[in-house]
Amino acid sequence: MNNMKRNIYIDYAATTYMKSEVLEEMNPYFTEYFGNPSSIHFMSRKTKSAIDKARRRVAKVLNSKADEIFFTSGGSESDNWGIKGVAFANEGKGNHIITTKIEHHAVLNTCKYLEKHGFKVTYLSVNKEGMISLEELKNAISDKTILVSIMFANNEIGTIQPIKEIGEICRAKNVLFHTDAVQATGHVFIDVDEMNIDLLSLSAHKFYGPKGIGVLYIKKGIKIDNLIHGGSQQRAKRSGTENVAGIVGLGKAIELAEETLEEERNRLILLRDKLIDGLLKIPYSKLNGAVGEKRLPGNVNISFEFVDGEALFINLDTMGICASSGSACSAGSVEPSHVLDAIGIPQNMIDSTVRFSMGEKTTEEDIDYLLKVMSDIIERIRKLNSEYKQKLRV
Numbered sequence: 250m251n252n253m254k255r256n257i258y259i260d261y262a263a264t265t266y267m268k269s270e271v272l273e274e275m276n277p278y279f280t281e282y283f284g285n286p287s288s289i290h291f292m293s294r295k296t297k298s299a300i301d302k303a304r305r306r307v308a309k310v311l312n313s314k315a316d317e318i319f320f321t322s323g324g325s326e327s328d329n330w331g332i333k334g335v336a337f338a339n340e341g342k343g344n345h346i347i348t349t350k351i352e353h354h355a356v357l358n359t360c361k362y363l364e365k366h367g368f369k370v371t372y373l374s375v376n377k378e379g380m381i382s383l384e385e386l387k388n389a390i391s392d393k394t395i396l397v398s399i400m401f402a403n404n405e406i407g408t409i410q411p412i413k414e415i416g417e418i419c420r421a422k423n424v425l426f427h428t429d430a431v432q433a434t435g436h437v438f439i440d441v442d443e444m445n446i447d448l449l450s451l452s453a454h455k456f457y458g459p460k461g462i463g464v465l466y467i468k469k470g471i472k473i474d475n476l477i478h479g480g481s482q483q484r485a486k487r488s489g490t491e492n493v494a495g496i497v498g499l500g501k502a503i504e505l506a507e508e509t510l511e512e513e514r515n516r517l518i519l520l521r522d523k524l525i526d527g528l529l530k531i532p533y534s535k536l537n538g539a540v541g542e543k544r545l546p547g548n549v550n551i552s553f554e555f556v557d558g559e560a561l562f563i564n565l566d567t568m569g570i571c572a573s574s575g576s577a578c579s580a581g582s583v584e585p586s587h588v589l590d591a592i593g594i595p596q597n598m599i600d601s602t603v604r605f606s607m608g609e610k611t612t613e614e615d616i617d618y619l620l621k622v623m624s625d626i627i628e629r630i631r632k633l634n635s636e637y638k639q640k641l642r643v
């Protein structure tokens with residue numbers, strides 16, 4: 250029964266389902282415990298203490314202090330706030346920001362916005378593994394530089410940057426360091442103290458928590474503009490009645506992720522490398538990103554030459570496989586990935602790039618099925634490719 254169709258969700262980097270333990274802990278905060286955390290009566294004490302507990306749970310995982318944790322609506326908001334908030338609060342000191350060419354759009358488009366408001370942005374290039382150069386970073390820092398924003402781990406190719414070394418450079422040069430750790434949180438070890446991180450973004454729906462809730466860690470003493478002006482919640486930095494259930498869910502999810510991190514990491518690395526090895530046996534295939542420790546445990550990103558991208562993804566969908574492509578559909582048009590472009594993948598290969606991102610429910614049987622299906626699909630599509638037919642003839 251080898252060809253039996255099975256549905257496989259292998260797109261965990263896009264989002265995850267919520268663990269049932271997370272939902273269970275959230276549930277009473279939608280109904281029973283609904284008091285406004287800012288009220289003065291006993292109904293507020295329950296919600297207020299739930300928020301405090303979640304804050305302590307996040308702080309424990311990041312090795313920060315609880316009052317350095319601010320809840321936001323997710324990774325995009327945290328990135329926006331961290332970068333714009335620091336930029337506008339430190340304009341007096343300088344107007345230069347350093348980031349990379351491979352950031353998430355929540356960082357890149359925030360930087361583009363700041364360029365329209367008089368800031369200068371350096372976009373560091375990366376090598377073919379997707380790694381920045383520490384030398385290039387050092388050389389880019391000037392006395393006008395106020396912020397370095399470099400992602401912890403890339404969402405497309407899984408490359409993990411040398412965060413501790415970046416933090417050391419920034420600390421030595423007295424420049425603030427923000428990292429988008431949305432893909433890293435709950436999956437790899439993070440320590441904001443040891444890694445000299447001043448600001449860090451994370452989002453619950455990337456580690457089995459609810460959507461629409463995230464955190465910006467802001468190291469104590471950092472100058473940053475308040476994001477939402479209002480009733481002075483979250484020490485007036487981000488006002489508005491808190492998303493209590495979401496916050497409770499995030500706290501539970503990050504705690505669970507921490508508990509299973511090591512074991513799950515080791516399990517996924519085995520599956521990842523099995524999938525990579527198997528896919529690279531298909532002729533004219535190429536792995537994008539780094540190998541070993543420098544790659545996210547669950548990330549596989551491979552390009553296939555002589556393959557029509559559209560046909561590939563229609564076939565994957567038909568076979569019940571939920572994966573991501575190298576080109577993102579935004580507002581009806583297909584945008585080739587800026588990340589794959591930055592590591593030097595030609596346009597035709599970007600279109601036929603697949604990202605598989607594995608998670609808790611990914612099994613060895615899934616990988617076996619995937620390898621079989623992928624080699625069948627690629628072979629079938631290539632038979633229709635004139636360039637490939639030409640290649641076979643010569």
Ligand SMILES: *Cc1c(COP(=O)(O)O)cnc(C)c1O
Binds near residue numbers: 324404454461
């Ligand atoms: C998903 C993601 C974001 C955006 O997070 P949301 O919570 O969906 O807004 C930002 N950065 C990276 C690296 C991501 O993977």
